[in-house]
Amino acid sequence: MTPSQPRVSTGPSQGRPTRRALLLAALGAAAVAATGCSSGDDGSSGGAKRLRIGYFAFPSGDLLVKNQKLLEKALPDHKISWIKFDSGASVNQAFIGGSLDIAALGSSPFARGIAGSSPIPYKVAFVLDVAGENEALVARKASGITDVAGLKGKTVATPFASTSHYSLLAALEQAGLKASDVKLIDLQPQPILAAWQRGDIDAAYVWLPTLDELRETGVQLISSKEIGAGGKPTLDLAVVSDELIAKDPEAIETWRKVEADGLRRLASDPEGSAQAIAKELGISLADAKAQLSQGVFLTPEQVASADWLGTEGSPGKLATYLTDTGAFLADQKQIDSAPTEETVRKALYLKGLPDGLK
Structure with a gap:
């Protein structure tokens, strides 16, 4: 989740990216690009194991893990490649192309990914964060819009198939509007900022750090924290491929421990964590602190609690959240059919x- 250009080029955004035909159409480009970012061979030469990790340049424990090279230190016998993505839609495409082993992924694109007769072969293994004030709907002050209902007939941008897209649809429904009541445009964060500055759009639902730039000349209408409190929470998850589960479960175990360490560092060393995030994003320490303060980061104990991911043999409420997300997307005609709760639990x-x- 970043306004900068991803190192993995997956082609233009698709309005309905979860339709298998559209995803497969982008498969070739996504697979080639992601592989090209893995810096070298497939990691199998010389007996070395490989981990290709997709990430978002978004304030989180995951970004802290990357900056501090915690995984590299924990798995010295693995060749680890970090591949930056702009949105969940392109992450899904890369998984279909077999170009990723582990990746950050929003709850909405994940629900899309496991829907239908050909689900993407991956599973949720961790919760990175819960969307709070770090994702929000903002209208340009010049538009005169002061509430969500005021968006009727206006042009609104968001990255399609993202958690922001899901939250935008939820916000419109809550305000008594249909998606057809506004002109929805599919744009990634960087193009959103450019369109905002040109005056081409009236509002946008997006995440940090682009969100903070829009706030400078905009008015916030609603945040994902508010929408979550209303029963439609969104999360940044971490998913692992079925192939990795089968071939290298020990690496997943180590990666989980490292991610848990990242969450603990966010809580125990906020200053050091902010310094690492600032360095990784190329922003000031003050901005890093402000951005981190807008997120909701669970403790490792909470991640594995009944309220969220759950434990082996006893899935937590995350299964219900994802099932509800899929049902909502189906009702909004964003996917053809919703994944069942049994499908979600198996994922x-x-x-x-x-x-x-x-």
Whole structure:
């Protein structure tokens, strides 16, 4: 989630990216680009193991793990490649192309990914964060819009198939509007900022750091924290491929422990964490602190609790949240059919929890 250009080029955004035909159409480009970013061979030469990790340049424990090279230190026998993405739609495409082993992914694109007769072969293994004030709907002050209902007939941009897209649809419904009541435009964060500055759009639902730039000349209408409190929470998850689960489950166990360490560092060393995030994003320390303060980061114990991911043999409420997300997307005609709760439960990788986070 970043306004900068991703190192993985997956082509233009698709309005309905979860339709299998559209995803497969982008498959070739996504697979080639992601592989090209893995810096070298497939990691198998010389007996080395490979981990290709998709991430968002978004304030989180995951970004802290990357900056501090915690995973590299924990898995010295693995060749680890970090690949930056702009949105969940392109992450889904890369997984279909077999170009990723682990990746950050929003709850909405994940629900899309496991929907239909050909679900993407991956599973949720961790919760990176819960969307708070770090994702929001903002209108240009010059537009005169002061509430969500005022968007009727206006032009609104968001990255399609993202958690922001999902939250935008939820916000419109809450305000008594249909998606057809506004002109929705599919734009990634950087093009959103450019369109905003040109005056081409009236409002946008997007995440940090682009969100903070829009706030400078805009008015916030609603945030994902508010929408979540109303029963439609969104999250940044971490998913692992079925192939990795089968071939290298020990690496997943180590990666989980490292991610748990990242969450603990955010809580125990906020100053050092902010410095690492500032360095990774190329922003000031003050901006890094402000951005981190807008997120909702769980403790490792909460991640594996009944309120969220759950434990081996006992899925938590995350299964219900994802099932509800899929049902909402189906009602909004964003996907053809919603994944069942049984499908969602099978798409949670809970082996080793909760002890695996200690």
